[in-house]
Amino acid sequence: xxxxxxxxxxxxxxxxxxxxxxxxxxxxxxxxxxxTGAKEGCGAGECGTCSVFVDGVLLKxxxxxxxxxxxxxxxxxxxxxHAGGLTVLQQAFHKAGASQCGYCIPGMVMAATAALRANPLxxxxxxxxxxxxxxxxxxxxQKIFDAVELARDVRNGRRPASALxxxxxxxxxxxxxxxxxxxAPSKVSGALKYAGDMVMPHMLHLAVLRSPHAHARxxxxxxxxxxxxxGVEGVITAVDVPGIDGFGVFVHDQPIMxxxxxRYVGEQVAAVASEDPLVARRALARIKVVYETLPAVFDAxxxxxxxxxxxxxxxxxxxxxxxxxxxxxxxxxxxESDLIVEEIYxxxxxxxxxxxxxxxxxxxxxxxxxxxxxxxxxxxHHRHMxxxxxxxxxSKVRFIMSPVGGGFGGKEDMxxxxxxxxxxMKTRRPVRLVFTxxxxxxxxxxxxPSHTTYKMGLMRDGRIRAAAIKLVSDGGAYGMSTEGVxxxxxxxxxxxxxxxxxxxxxxxxxxxxxxSGAFRSFxxxxxxxxxxxxxxxxxxxxxxxxxxxxxINAMRDGAVTHTKQTLxxxxxxxxLDATEQVSRWETxxxxxxxxxxxDLAGEGTRPPCTLGTRFANSAGKDSESEVA
Amino acid sequence: xLICDEYLTPTSLEEAFAAMAxxxxxxxxxxxxxxxxxxxxxxxxxxxxxxxLIDVSKxxxxxxxxxDGKRVRLGAATPIQRFLDDPALAAALPAMPRCAVxxxxxxxxxxxxxxxxxxxxxxxxxxxxxxxxxxxxxELAARRNGSIVRRKVPLxxxxxxxxxxxxxxxxxxxxxxxxxLAGYGGSFEKVGHRRSLVISIVCLAVLVQLDGAGRxxxxxxxxxxxIGPVPRRLTAVESFLGQGAVTAARLxxxxxxxxxxxxxxxxxxxxxxxxxxxxxxxLIDAVRAAGGGTLTPDLARDLEAVYA
Ligand SMILES: Cc1cc2nc3c(=O)[nH]c(=O)nc-3n(C[C@H](O)[C@H](O)[C@H](O)COP(=O)(O)OP(=O)(O)OC[C@H]3O[C@@H](n4cnc5c(N)ncnc54)[C@H](O)[C@@H]3O)c2cc1C
Ligand code: FES
Ligand code: FES
Numbered sequence: 015x016x017x018x019x020x021x022x023x024x025x026x027x028x029x030x031x032x033x034x035x036x037x038x039x040x041x042x043x044x045x046x047x048x049x050t051g052a053k054e055g056c057g058a059g060e061c062g063t064c065s066v067f068v069d070g071v072l073l074k075x076x077x078x079x080x081x082x083x084x085x086x087x088x089x090x091x092x093x094x095x096h097a098g099g100l101t102v103l104q105q106a107f108h109k110a111g112a113s114q115c116g117y118c119i120p121g122m123v124m125a126a127t128a129a130l131r132a133n134p135l136x137x138x139x140x141x142x143x144x145x146x147x148x149x150x151x152x153x154x155x156q157k158i159f160d161a162v163e164l165a166r167d168v169r170n171g172r173r174p175a176s177a178l179x180x181x182x183x184x185x186x187x188x189x190x191x192x193x194x195x196x197x198a199p200s201k202v203s204g205a206l207k208y209a210g211d212m213v214m215p216h217m218l219h220l221a222v223l224r225s226p227h228a229h230a231r232x233x234x235x236x237x238x239x240x241x242x243x244x245g246v247e248g249v250i251t252a253v254d255v256p257g258i259d260g261f262g263v264f265v266h267d268q269p270i271m272x273x274x275x276x277r278y279v280g281e282q283v284a285a286v287a288s289e290d291p292l293v294a295r296r297a298l299a300r301i302k303v304v305y306e307t308l309p310a311v312f313d314a315x316x317x318x319x320x321x322x323x324x325x326x327x328x329x330x331x332x333x334x335x336x337x338x339x340x341x342x343x344x345x346x347x348x349x350e351s352d353l354i355v356e357e358i359y360x361x362x363x364x365x366x367x368x369x370x371x372x373x374x375x376x377x378x379x380x381x382x383x384x385x386x387x388x389x390x391x392x393x394x395h396h397r398h399m400x401x402x403x404x405x406x407x408x409s410k411v412r413f414i415m416s417p418v419g420g421g422f423g424g425k426e427d428m429x430x431x432x433x434x435x436x437x438x439m440k441t442r443r444p445v446r447l448v449f450t451x452x453x454x455x456x457x458x459x460x461x462x463p464s465h466t467t468y469k470m471g472l473m474r475d476g477r478i479r480a481a482a483i484k485l486v487s488d489g490g491a492y493g494m495s496t497e498g499v500x501x502x503x504x505x506x507x508x509x510x511x512x513x514x515x516x517x518x519x520x521x522x523x524x525x526x527x528x529x530s531g532a533f534r535s536f537x538x539x540x541x542x543x544x545x546x547x548x549x550x551x552x553x554x555x556x557x558x559x560x561x562x563x564x565x566i567n568a569m570r571d572g573a574v575t576h577t578k579q580t581l582x583x584x585x586x587x588x589x590l591d592a593t594e595q596v597s598r599w600e601t602x603x604x605x606x607x608x609x610x611x612x613d614l615a616g617e618g619t620r621p622p623c624t625l626g627t628r629f630a631n632s633a634g635k636d637s638e639s640e641v642a
Numbered sequence: 643x644l645i646c647d648e649y650l651t652p653t654s655l656e657e658a659f660a661a662m663a664x665x666x667x668x669x670x671x672x673x674x675x676x677x678x679x680x681x682x683x684x685x686x687x688x689x690x691x692x693x694x695l696i697d698v699s700k701x702x703x704x705x706x707x708x709x710d711g712k713r714v715r716l717g718a719a720t721p722i723q724r725f726l727d728d729p730a731l732a733a734a735l736p737a738m739p740r741c742a743v744x745x746x747x748x749x750x751x752x753x754x755x756x757x758x759x760x761x762x763x764x765x766x767x768x769x770x771x772x773x774x775x776x777x778x779x780x781e782l783a784a785r786r787n788g789s790i791v792r793r794k795v796p797l798x799x800x801x802x803x804x805x806x807x808x809x810x811x812x813x814x815x816x817x818x819x820x821x822x823l824a825g826y827g828g829s830f831e832k833v834g835h836r837r838s839l840v841i842s843i844v845c846l847a848v849l850v851q852l853d854g855a856g857r858x859x860x861x862x863x864x865x866x867x868x869i870g871p872v873p874r875r876l877t878a879v880e881s882f883l884g885q886g887a888v889t890a891a892r893l894x895x896x897x898x899x900x901x902x903x904x905x906x907x908x909x910x911x912x913x914x915x916x917x918x919x920x921x922x923x924x925l926i927d928a929v930r931a932a933g934g935g936t937l938t939p940d941l942a943r944d945l946e947a948v949y950a
Contacts, residue, residue, distance in 0.1 A: 016647070018649060036643070036644060058683060074749045074753075081649045082697070128749075146837055625744055
């Protein structure tokens with residue numbers, strides 16, 4: 015492989031290095047030069063975490079072959095401030111609270127720097143347009159735009175430099191004051207190291223072989239050819255697990271690597287480690303797995319039918335968890351009702367899409383402690399599970415939580431930490447695994463898709479007499495957080511409404527789909543979507559205002575929930591009042607509509623997306639066209 | 643992952659052809675790499691091993707940029723961003739700035755080349771419809787029997803299907819030549835899932851020249867992408883609008899004409915709705931940009947009355 019010789023100026027320093035010809039500029043900066051401020055959120059030009067300046071032009075370095083860097087001058091986020099200081103823009107990000115997980119922030123800072131270099135007076139609209147190639151999944155964009163506007167104004171003297179400084183707490187109190195985040199400087203400067211940024215001497219890279227089948231028996235796995243590849247330091251499969259295999263948040267049904275059979279497309283089957291990630295990747299093709307495909311089931315209702323393919327022997331009915339709740343007598347409630355409304359609601363699978371793909375670094379330390387550094391959202395539980403799996407006392411297992419580049423529940427499961435531990439134990443070398451965006455999407459837990467049958471009985475005046483709710487969720491191939499999600503869905507299924515007769519059943523079901531797991535709101539979203547949509551439909555049928563029907567039924571101070579919890583104070587009515595006001599609600603049943611739609615446009619609403627602010631700047635005339 | 647053993651960056655056509663001859667059948671041309679790198683990933687082509695990559699973006703001839711009163715000549719490696727920031731190009735290609743501002747994002751447009759967009763031949767490639775409307779011709783070159791031979795092919799014939807062109811394996815796309823249409827009003831319509839970084843579901847380029855009085859069409863050029871296997875000119879609509887008056891009724895008739903051409907594999911009903919709306923808005927915008935500013939409020943009002 016004829017190596018390239020790259021001579022460039024990076025952050026003001028001359029660099030002359032050999033580089034493998036297939037590398038991208040991002041790999042060269044991160045792996046060869048250690049500038050990890052540029053991140054790989056997607057590797058496909060979609061997210062902007064990798065933005066760097068090349069000869070003054072901002073580029074997505076994941077789309078730049080390293081050869082193109084020859085002879086150029088490169089500036090990364092590490093090179094923006096001088097001698098560790100922060101630029102005005104970085105200080106503005108700090109001040110405005112424009113960083114949460116921080117994973118997108120170096121790229122955002124770069125894009126914002128480019129925007130203000132292109133137009134130091136850029137309007138908010140133009141800033142938005144110029145930052146269009148960068149995605150943030152947690153801060154939200156408003157604070158980022160606030161920060162760029164603040165920096166613009168400070169640099170142009172429209173606001174004083176003191177606007178960047180910490181505000182004094184009002185009367186010594188921090189509540190109500192705009193307090194800067196302690197960890198923001200490390201994020202805006204690119205100094206913070208996420209797991210995928212960390213390196214250790216002698217480190218190996220892990221690559222994972224994944225199942226192409228949704229359901230198949232593993233007849234045999236032959237790793238001998240892969241092991242013989244020069245540069246391969248280790249290959250692991252389920253046979254390398256020394257202890258009792260199995261992890262999960264509630265039920266330990268998932269093996270570190272597929273054991274005996276695979277249950278979904280993308281399930282990990284084997285892993286290879288090498289100093290060179292390319293060698294590891296290529297060696298995957300040398301592992302021979304013989305599968306015998308099994309009938310698969312992709313629909314939760316089908317999986318519940320007798321005779322459906324069974325995923326786990328312990329659960330012949332494919333049910334991960336059924337949560338029943340009974341209050342009063344729903345049949346009696348329905349009989350007393352003036353109106354019965356029955357509908358079906360479904361929600362889809364959703365990907366968390368945190369900008370930091372899963373990553374971890376494991377090593378066995380000098381005392382023989384198996385140590386795993388990863389953005390795990392549940393390290394203590396993981397530590398206990400892993401200790402059993404690798405048959406080591408708890409004192410010999412250590413988890414270190416690295417900064418989480420967005421989790422949203424998706425990093426609660428121990429999906430890859432076990433493989434890292436096994437490989438570190440087998441090779442006695444540090445091992446790092448960094449998922450590609452595609453691996454992250456294909457293999458990790460999603461929000462549960464749901465299917466809810468809702469039956470409600472109401473009186474003509476809007477009082478709810480009874481509700482029968484059945485929610486069936488596709489849990490996918492492994493249990494993960496399904497049980498908890500089903501519990502929460504059941505607890506919240508009837509909404510914040512006082513209903514005398516309630517029957518709730520939530521079911522989490524095994525299928526051969528990608529596993530479902532924890533995701534912000536944890537089951538509440540699915541059931542609330544059903545409840546609130548249902549109430550709107552009921553309001554329409556009864557000729558009631560949707561706010562009115564909710565006020566009639568809302569729990570009030572002292573209410574007892576369907577699961578027998580007494581609520582001392584309930585803010586529901588206040589929330590309804592506030593919502594009604596700010597939404598400029600037109601009073602009346604959903605079927606009525608006044609002459610003027612006061613809810614559209616106006617304060618607090620967003621105009622449709624447009625582009626081309628910069629044309630308006632240069633032409634100064636009517637460049638925006640809002641016709642037809 | 644795009645894996646190669648060798649990455650060459652020739653600095654002349656001669657050098658490029660020498661490299662192509664030497665690695666015949668085992669090489670691939672790279673310009674901005676913005677299509678190639680994402681293509682070589684899981685879910686698409688997966689890991690791709692190509693022994694030799696030949697980067698043509700450092701060949702000076704591929705960066706040529708000339709616009710006189712009549713014709714424009716553009717090197718194939720011209721980055722899309724130049725359509726936004728080069729005033730001479732913007733003037734000669736009036737639909738291109740709007741096409742460019744909706745194309746990927748500011749960063750990718752600095753790498754992405756117009757030649758790559760054409761050779762990639764996506765049914766939704768945004769750069770293709772405007773160039774078709776300019777009667778673009780592509781210049782292809784190869785080295786055969788020791789000398790460089792060139793041929794010119796109309797863009798509408800060059801692209802033959804999704805991802806396929808008449809480019810021979812030993813050929814490079816060197817330049818694009820097209821009509822300079824300064825004084826025309828241009829517009830570009832595009833819809834996708836979001837504002838930036840989005841592949842078009844439908845895109846439409848409109849170029850309009852008005853007569854001296856500014857009340858009738860002198861010339862209309864339309865091309866559309868995303869509705870079938872290849873972007874195409876809308877010649878029937880062009881000749882219908884021909885040199886007639888600019889009226890709401892005629893625009894409406896014209897807008898309905900291409901609806902039946904929708905032959906995409908998915909979302910046909912949605913695309914039919916879009917096509918009509920884009921035709922109307924695109925034509926009105928282009929008329930306004932062509933100097934028919936006094937006409938357009940009436941047009942918009944008439945049309946609004948129809949759709950109210
Ligand atoms: C996030 C993202 C967003 C995008 N958004 C858009 C969009 O909005 N609209 C759109 O149309 N496209 C979009 N694209 C696609 C891509 O950026 C464009 O098609 C771009 O113009 C390709 O040019 P390139 O120079 O990068 O091509 P490359 O990837 O370098 O090459 C593409 C193909 O053309 C061949 N090729 C290139 N130059 C020559 C030449 N001179 N002679 C012969 N063969 C050649 C290559 O061999 C390859 O097959 C997007 C891509 C990404 C990653
Ligand atoms: S855009 Fe480069 S990593 Fe996402
Ligand atoms: S702070 Fe932007 S992705 Fe987390």
